[in-house]
Amino acid sequence: MDSGAIRRRVALGLAVLTASGLLAVACPGSAQAASYCSGHKVRTVPFATGSVQLYRSGGYVCAMTVPKKQQSRKRPMSVSVQARGNRPVVDAGRFVHHAGPVTVHAGHRCVRIRGSVGSGSVSSGWILC
Template sequence: MDSGAIRRWLALGVTVLTASGLLALASPGSAQAATSYCSGRKVRTLPFSTGSVQVFKRTGYVCAVTFPKTHGARKSMSVSVQARGGRPVVDRGQFAHHAGPVTVHVGHRCVRIKGSVGSGSVDSGWILC
């Protein structure tokens, strides 16, 4: 192999590594993180000004996780899931990456999801009926 061929192979290798690194940075981290916290399929994303709540459902259960728009410093976050006729299950505190997961057995009842990050919040009302 001559030196020109070696340079071309090295350039190709650097290009592939750079492209894979950029794709890894561009992929949505919160969606991948939520799937590791909640089992089942994602049924809703509830966006709000300072973050979002991702909602997952599997046979008879609903799971929710709140993610901030910006990660890093600890901030006040919460997530709650309430089956109709039951009490809400809440995770609230100062978190850097997420609040939750919170999982509730809902059977075939409607569910209410709430989430907040700092001053922003969302309330789904009764959904998944």
């Protein structure tokens, strides 16, 4: 490769990085949510201290717990997704922004989601049947 081709590739790479950075700054909420779970949002299950957001893509279900109020300190959070007939997939710990994402292959089976932020929690029962 000659030096002109290398310069063009570097310039193209820099342009792509700059454009993606500008998109992340221009719409941080949508860029952030889209990067965690793939697919389309099918349900939001709210509770006193936050909500569990549920996404579906093909036969896969992805969930994450988001607190109602954003703070800069870590607090206990959890999220779990269980396809009927399988064990739940859990992400629990002390987080600042969200718990998860957790993804399971549900196919056409019902799923149960659970989530908590601090002392508040929710359990959905069997949904998406």
